[in-house]
Amino acid sequence: MRRRGPDCHEDVSAAQVDTSPNTFTADEVAKHNSPSDCWLLIHGKVYDVTKWVPHHPGGSMIFVRAGGDCSQLFDSYHPVTTRLLLEKFYIGELDKADRCSPGIVEYESDTQEGEFYDVLKRRVEKFFRGNEINPRTSLDWRLKSVLILVSFAASFYATFFGFQSFAASAVCACWLGVSMGQVGISIVHDVNHGSGLSTATSRYLLGAIVDLIGVSSFMWRQQHVVGHHAYTNLACDPDIRVSEHDVRRVAPHHPKQPYHAYQHVYLAALYGLLKVKSVLVDDFAAWARGSIGQLRLSRITPGEAAMFWSCKVLYVAYYIALPAVCSHHSWRALAALWLIAELIAGWMLAFLFQVAHITGEVEFLDSAGGKVQRGWAAGQVATTADFSHGSWLWTQFSGGLNYQVVHHLFPNICHTHYPAIAPIVIDTCREFDVPYKIFPNFRSALCAHFAHLKEMGATQLIPSFATVG
Numbered sequence: 001m002r003r004r005g006p007d008c009h010e011d012v013s014a015a016q017v018d019t020s021p022n023t024f025t026a027d028e029v030a031k032h033n034s035p036s037d038c039w040l041l042i043h044g045k046v047y048d049v050t051k052w053v054p055h056h057p058g059g060s061m062i063f064v065r066a067g068g069d070c071s072q073l074f075d076s077y078h079p080v081t082t083r084l085l086l087e088k089f090y091i092g093e094l095d096k097a098d099r100c101s102p103g104i105v106e107y108e109s110d111t112q113e114g115e116f117y118d119v120l121k122r123r124v125e126k127f128f129r130g131n132e133i134n135p136r137t138s139l140d141w142r143l144k145s146v147l148i149l150v151s152f153a154a155s156f157y158a159t160f161f162g163f164q165s166f167a168a169s170a171v172c173a174c175w176l177g178v179s180m181g182q183v184g185i186s187i188v189h190d191v192n193h194g195s196g197l198s199t200a201t202s203r204y205l206l207g208a209i210v211d212l213i214g215v216s217s218f219m220w221r222q223q224h225v226v227g228h229h230a231y232t233n234l235a236c237d238p239d240i241r242v243s244e245h246d247v248r249r250v251a252p253h254h255p256k257q258p259y260h261a262y263q264h265v266y267l268a269a270l271y272g273l274l275k276v277k278s279v280l281v282d283d284f285a286a287w288a289r290g291s292i293g294q295l296r297l298s299r300i301t302p303g304e305a306a307m308f309w310s311c312k313v314l315y316v317a318y319y320i321a322l323p324a325v326c327s328h329h330s331w332r333a334l335a336a337l338w339l340i341a342e343l344i345a346g347w348m349l350a351f352l353f354q355v356a357h358i359t360g361e362v363e364f365l366d367s368a369g370g371k372v373q374r375g376w377a378a379g380q381v382a383t384t385a386d387f388s389h390g391s392w393l394w395t396q397f398s399g400g401l402n403y404q405v406v407h408h409l410f411p412n413i414c415h416t417h418y419p420a421i422a423p424i425v426i427d428t429c430r431e432f433d434v435p436y437k438i439f440p441n442f443r444s445a446l447c448a449h450f451a452h453l454k455e456m457g458a459t460q461l462i463p464s465f466a467t468v469g
């Protein structure tokens, strides 16, 4: 800890007590990164919330980025009044020299009284209070989730054990793929964001279902909740991370390779491998490296480590070994059925998430020097596009992702409420001159995505974006 105080050569009387706050380096804060020793960095201030961890209504989400910068997480997950409680845990300031260190991105202010996000949050909170609606859950959501889980179990049985005929099993494998996609989009996406069910423990347990379809919920939270939502379409957004020879180029600052000229053709097929890649490659690579792209992983608690490995073993046991031993299908037929289900789930997840952020209609924000010249909430609206507003079917099928802007601004509101609060968001955006983009339907959003891929395959590198915070 660096304590700012008078120079030791000065003659200081006892009356001149140093009242300046404690200052801490980012490295010092990072050491307090566990549930039993939990410091958070929020807008340049340091908070020791260890004593609040067992009482936190959002459960384990309070230490999803313990020891790191939680500014955007804190602002987007709480009513405006929670700021008062936070101040009780204040212990000092982040050293000015560390304001732009890796892992810290400074957006402009938009949560002060009267600013865009503050006004919007108060209006949305008033809507839920006034209508006596629980923003975290709804009956629709719970019924839908039961239906999806039954569909998943039934389609799994039908695919591998239900039919002698390969053709009938292949149709069921498509159904299994859609069910797995729905588990991810409509159930796990909500509960891992702190919505869907009313209590933190029930959400955590249901969130573990994604582990049962092979994907680690811990890595999902790190990549999606911590990384993608805080840093949407910045160079350090783990959802659009790239390496020098990446198969995909989506932003002007990404390295360009000759084969990117054809990415709008081959990516349509490769997107199908998204889930397989997450299950077999990405989770283990993140574990081994301790990071996802530029995002350093939070400390993995022993409970989360146990969940990671036991669910991977369980997944292989029931999804691969059980059909291999008990199904009457041949090895080749089984491999084809697995592939069909995985491809369908991969395409669903990839297309529904990609059309929101990877199009020419949205922005890729410059975070040079660790600073973004825009407020975080206005940045969410600038980097995200919706589609098919007003379509009940698309809201159900996409788990509310047709209202991505609303989801990004209010990540812990249950997705079945998005259509009701979208007009409040749109009106407030209009009032604050924040452009809100909506594609009329999914087809136009998808076409915009592939048009953008084609354009990125042809345009030259713009390096200025490449500096990250």
Ligand code: HEM
Residues within 6 Å of the ligand: 040, 049, 052, 056, 057, 058, 059, 061, 062, 063, 064, 065, 070, 073, 074, 077, 078, 079, 082, 085, 086, 089, 136, 193, 194, 195, 198, 199, 200, 412
């Ligand atoms: C930065 C990491 C944090 C995340 C991701 C997070 C997440 C959440 C979530 C998902 C909820 C909703 C729980 C529910 O309604 O069932 C919640 C509620 C709450 N959190 Fe946090 N939290 C974080 C940090 C904190 C901190 C540092 C404090 C205070 C010191 C805090 C205080 C609260 C309070 C008071 C509520 C209840 C708010 C209400 O009345 O709706 N949280 N949090």
